Amino acid sequence: MTRPPNASVQTRAVLGVFAAQEGVWRHGYDIARETGLKPGTLYPMLKRLDEHGLLEAMWRPPLEEGRPPRHVYRLTEAGLAFARAVPTAPAPAAARASPPRPRTVKP
Amino acid sequence: VKRRGLQDRLCRLALRIASPAMRPWAAAMVREVDEIDDPRVALEWAFACLVACASERLGPLLRPVAVAARLALAACCLWIAGRMTGQVAPQLAHGAPLTWVRGLWLAAAALFAVAAPLVALRRGAAAWIAIAATAITAGDLALATSVVPFDVLTPEQLAMIARERMSAYGQIAGMSGAAFAAFWLTRRSRLAFETS
Numbered sequence: 001m002t003r004p005p006n007a008s009v010q011t012r013a014v015l016g017v018f019a020a021q022e023g024v025w026r027h028g029y030d031i032a033r034e035t036g037l038k039p040g041t042l043y044p045m046l047k048r049l050d051e052h053g054l055l056e057a058m059w060r061p062p063l064e065e066g067r068p069p070r071h072v073y074r075l076t077e078a079g080l081a082f083a084r085a086v087p088t089a090p091a092p093a094a095a096r097a098s099p100p101r102p103r104t105v106k107p
Numbered sequence: 108v109k110r111r112g113l114q115d116r117l118c119r120l121a122l123r124i125a126s127p128a129m130r131p132w133a134a135a136m137v138r139e140v141d142e143i144d145d146p147r148v149a150l151e152w153a154f155a156c157l158v159a160c161a162s163e164r165l166g167p168l169l170r171p172v173a174v175a176a177r178l179a180l181a182a183c184c185l186w187i188a189g190r191m192t193g194q195v196a197p198q199l200a201h202g203a204p205l206t207w208v209r210g211l212w213l214a215a216a217a218l219f220a221v222a223a224p225l226v227a228l229r230r231g232a233a234a235w236i237a238i239a240a241t242a243i244t245a246g247d248l249a250l251a252t253s254v255v256p257f258d259v260l261t262p263e264q265l266a267m268i269a270r271e272r273m274s275a276y277g278q279i280a281g282m283s284g285a286a287f288a289a290f291w292l293t294r295r296s297r298l299a300f301e302t303s
Contacts, residue, residue, distance in 0.1 A: 029139040029152070039152060040159030044295050047132050058137075070142070072134030 010037055013046060015083040016056075018075045023070035025060065034057055054079035114140055117153040125160040133160050214243050 013035040017028065032042050049055035056076050059069040075083060118137040125133035138155045143149040218236050 011238060027139065027142070029142055031151075033123060037156045038159075039139070043136050044163065049128070064170050068138060068141070070138055090122060 007086075010035070010041060011045060011049075012086055013037070013044065014049075015075070015079075015086065019080065019083040022080060023074060025058075025074050026074055027070060047063070047077065054082050111146060111149070114146075114153040116151050117150075117157045121153070121157040122159040124164055126164050129160060129163050136149070218243065 014031060014037070019030050028039065028042060028046070031037070031046075032039060035042070037045075045056070046055060050057050050073075054076060055073055057071060057073045060072045062071050090095050118140055120134050121137055122130065132157065136159065137153070139157070140149050140153050143152055218239055221236055
């Protein structure tokens with residue numbers, strides 16, 4: 001049994017990223033860049049949100065031929081309600097401390 | 108998709124280590140490496156994937172060990188602080204009030220030993236405990252200097268007491284630092300799956 005997601009700073013930062021663009025599918029790397037979270041923190045959090053029905057995830061077919069599918073995420077209705085219920089959090093210290101990196105994700 | 112050698116190895120290892128429940132998420136994590144153009148950032152991401160999968164797999168096994176290590180560490184700090192209390196307090200003819208000093212010293216050492224891991228765990232109480240320990244330390248020093256009549260102490264004895272006190276507090280600070288480092292490291296190892 002996994003613990004229910006709480007309103008930690010990291011969780012609130014991730015929820016804030018999703019809530020900023022409701023209904024938009026997001027990639028893990030994009031979320032990590034915006035929140036400053038490492039994948040080891042981000043993905044278990046996404047997994048837990050998914051297990052509690054707050055997040056939906058799917059493998060999106062590649063836009064370019066020959067590339068593998070990519071995992072994308074967005075909040076469910078329950079997730080959006082949860083995001084609205086918790087106060088928004090500033091980005092974690094790691095994200096604030098360093099200037100944003102130039103975008104390196106391929107379109 | 109062409110992955111660079113070391114990243115590819117790290118990603119494969121991460122997928123191999125991941126538990127069955129985590130494997131789809133590990134695959135999603137590893138997949139993102141292909142989308143990162145900067146080799147350094149991609150390598151960091153791949154390494155973080157490996158650490159995350161290893162933490163998830165080893166976390167439940169390491170947790171009892173970490174708890175036992177913390178208890179042992181706290182016990183060691185208290186024991187050493189107690190030893191220092193007995194050794195450092197000077198045996199003077201006017202020594203009766205010095206038992207109070209020893210008590211205060213032990214309390215301060217215990218509070219420092221408790222505060223260090225709390226600081227590592229980022230608990231708000233750590234600051235208050237550290238302040239209390241500092242206040243007790245100040246009280247200890249004030250009491251130690253006030254209860255002993257200075258006129259019966261030679262400058263050499265005063266210097267010796269001051270030197271021994273500073274040495275003892277330095278050791279307490281060192282132990283607190285070691286406790287902080289140990290707790291910080293164990294916290295880092297289990298952070299990934301307990302953050303949210």
